[in-house]
Amino acid sequence: MCSWKITLVPNSRHAFTRKQKEEQGRYTSRDHTSRSKQALIRQLHSLLLVIVTKGILTIVSRLEWSAATPRNREALSSPAQRVIIHHTALANYTNQKQCMDHLLSIQRLHMKDRDFDDIGYNFLVGADGTVYEGRGWGVVGAHTKGYNHDSLGIAFMGNFNNDAPSKEAISSVKQLLHSGVFQGFLQSQFDLFGHKDLGNTECPGKKLYTALPQLRTTR
Structure with missing residues (x-):
């Protein structure tokens, strides 16, 4: 039997906010796309954590x-x-x-x-x-x-x-x-x-x- 373990690390509290980056002139569409992908990845990781380590939650x-x-x-x-x-x-x-x-x-x-x-x-x-x-x-x-x-x-x-x-x-x-x-x-x-x-x-x-x-x- 195969046992999987998934470890997730929450985002750093010190990550720049969009407002901070805009103020510093460093906010780009690439940043926005990256943040959207990260949010999607977190949701998928959450789902995988449930399915793999705990079973399917209805x-x-x-x-x-x-x-x-x-x-x-x-x-x-x-x-x-x-x-x-x-x-x-x-x-x-x-x-x-x-x-x-x-x-x-x-x-x-x-x-x-x-x-x-x-x-x-x-x-x-x-x-x-x-x-x-x-x-x-x-x-x-x-x-x-x-x-x-x-x-x-x-x-x-x-x-x-x-x-x-x-x-x-x-x-x-x-x-x-x-x-x-x-x-x-x-x-x-x-x-x-x-x-x-x-x-x-x-x-x-x-x-x-x-x-x-x-x-x-x-x-």
């Missing part, structure tokens, strides 16, 4: 689960510094059709009853390891009061006060975090919290909270 898009159009979208001002883990505290489904119906119910609850602009989480994950796009990358969520503007909110679908999260769900979230780092949406030295660390709540449930160290090993 992400169901908003279009696929028929998400309603958000009333407003606010972009994060920089890559997320925190990852905050939640549970939906509702039924735990493994069938994708059931999960997608469940997502629509959560979105309606958040938008109509809580007056959110959209479903509150950036991503959700089912017990079979399928990841569902909520607000997605680089978007301010509505999941943890006071901490939404520098964080990524991920919800495990189900109630984990008594049930432990599946290995598939844990593995998929680790892959998602790897992808976020190498696409530049998540700081490489991010902090990971359970919702209860930052608010007066039992979320994400005792069994999932106990499993959080498994996600911290992604760094």
Whole structure:
């Protein structure tokens, strides 16, 4: 059996910005083309990292689960510094059709009853390891009061006060975090919290909270 290892190195913090190069009269179309190629390479490396070292990550898009159009979208001002883990505290489904119906119910609850602009989480994950796009990358969520503007909110679908999260769900979230780092949406030295660390709540449930160290090993 062949084992592959891919090591990715983030761009230097000291690289010239376009504005700096323009001011120095040294910005060229070749620089722009090179930067575009580098961005594409980073995305491909992120995908290869997932496929080769972790397995294929399945992400169901908003279009696929028929998400309603958000009333407003606010972009994060920089890559997320925190990852905050939640549970939906509702039924735990493994069938994708059931999960997608469940997502629509959560979105309606958040938008109509809580007056959110959209479903509150950036991503959700089912017990079979399928990841569902909520607000997605680089978007301010509505999941943890006071901490939404520098964080990524991920919800495990189900109630984990008594049930432990599946290995598939844990593995998929680790892959998602790897992808976020190498696409530049998540700081490489991010902090990971359970919702209860930052608010007066039992979320994400005792069994999932106990499993959080498994996600911290992604760094």
